Amino acid sequence: MTLSAYLALSLILFCIGLYGALTKRNTVIVLICIELMLNAVNINFVAFAKYGPHPSVHGHVFALFAIAVAAAEAAVGLAALIAFYRNRKTVRVDEANSLKH
């Protein structure tokens, strides 16, 4: 297994995540897509930590740190989503526009 294979996987994951985050109207799917992009980054961290020019444990540490932050983000995001759903009876991201007018 070489570094470029990991990077390719990471790139594919990131692109799927980006595509989903920009095009899906369902907020839950948008949140999941953001997780996908974060995980693509984590794969990059770990891949460089193992196969990069200067392998070290820092990459692992950052990956774990990012997972913790992502968990917190998901919790806050879902909580906000539920509050939004209670108010507006919808989870469509393009209807979250009450600040616009």
Place this chain on the structure above:
Amino acid sequence: MNLAWVVPLFPLCSFVLLLWFGRKWKQTSAYVGIAATLLSLLAAFGVLVSRLGGATYEANWTWMKIGDATLTVGVSVTALNAWMLVVVALVSWLVHIYSQGYMAGDERFSTFYAYLGLFTFAMLGLVLSPNLLQAYMFWELVGLGSFLLIGFYFYKEEAKAAAKKAFIMTRIGDVGFLIGVLLLFWQTKSFDYDDIFRAVGNGTLSPGMTTLTAILIFIGAIGKSGQFPLHTWLPDAMEGPTPVSALIHAATMVAAGVYLVAALFPLYEASAAAMMTVAVIGGGTAVFAATIGLVQTDIKRVLAYSTISQLGYMMLALGSGSYVAAIFHLTTHAFFKALLFLAAGSVIHAVHTQNIEEMGGLWRRLPWTAPLFLVGALSISGVPLFAGFFSKDEILAAAWTNGSVGLFWLAVAAALLTSFYMFRLFFLVFAGEARHRHDGAVHEAPMSMTAPMVVLGVLSVAAGYIQTPWFGSFLGEWLTDGAYHHEAAPGWIAVVAASVSLAGILLAWLMYGKRTVPRDWLSARAPYGYELLRRHYYMDDLYRSTVVALVSSISRLLGYVDRYLVEGLVQFVTGTVNAIAAAGSRGQNGQAQTYGLVAAAGLAMLVVIFALTGGDWL
């Protein structure tokens, strides 16, 4: 006399008060107006009395300084001004009283009195002005008062059109006046009458310039005094309430043109050409308007054409060099014409129509109005012993001694026509049998209407005796500070004047009273001539098809330019801005996903550029 400036202030107070409180006071408004004009009248009498024993008074206050020119405002009490003050205040007061009866029950009763106050203020201010600039401002204010009062019944289309017509036509004259005033200021560096006369006297003002300015200012007088060719507004102005016709369009405002020429008389005297213009326009108008008056069927229009004709007389007198005769006729005309209009108003009040074909047999029904109308008619016709006889005689004598024989015979012809159409009117309205059943009983007007007419009736006789060949010429001597000498006019002129007026009355009696001459004598023999007179020489049609058509086609053209060119340009600019704004606001749609997409696209573009160029530019 140094309190002369208060005279115009009373009507101004009345105007302001009635504008504020008129709606609350309703019918009481009349008393405010009457009281204010009475105070004015008393003050004017005071001024006249002190001027009788004193000298000319003038006071000026600096208004503003422009460059090295100082503009002043002030009051000036010359003999002419003091005399005009009394005439204007007196007629205005009587009309105020009369209107209380005539306008009773009108919804805008207090507004009517407010406008009357404004007009009286402006007219009194005009005759007190010591300089042309101030006179011009009051001149325009007078025009405004006239506009408001002609259009008083603004819900009637004709009244609206007449008000606009009066305003626009007098404006045409006023442009001439304004140019004349500015030329005088340019030449003499002053608006003051006295400075201008001094400049005329010592030759600062060249003869050509004197003639030019005199004629330009006379154009203003033509507009205001309804002289040919700017006369067509005056008959239409009869759409206004009748007391207004009496005050403004017979006695005072239309006389403002005569007053202006009289006030600037030394300027005119210096130019023979200007004098000739004034005399010819005046004499021509006198006959011209009188012929139209022969065939009109609206009682007020007959009187309106008669006013134009009489104003022509005054202009003829001025042009013939007799300042005194003009002012004398102005005074007597103010009284008898106001009387005739008020009597006409009383007739209209009684029978609710203005068409003389529908009247007749009113002599017994209106025991006050009818004799008073007769007095006015005798006076205007120039029957001996009535005021009009003396003033008309004075004018004829002036025309004769001035050497213009043609104008003299024109004036005699006008006198004949005047007595004919006045008595045609009288016989058609008052004599014979009623030709039409009127709704409700025909009854005499209330006291408030008959009393002013009685006063004017007395004046229509008495006013003549201030200047007669028998008892001396008090007015003439006073107006000219003793320099007046009665022209030794041939005695036969008075005989001619008296006989043509009696001939006119006799002819009218034969045609409309006794009917030995058939009424359609003229229309049967000269149908085209009759039609020409009935349609006022097609003057209105001529103006409509030339001036009005020209101006409206120009304005239509400019309208298209405005609508399509200017508006198109504006539309283009706003359209462009709107399109840009729409594009911008589509970007700012508030959707985080759109922003993300744009950011990602931008990033992708940067990456592509980076990849293609190899990153050398970083």
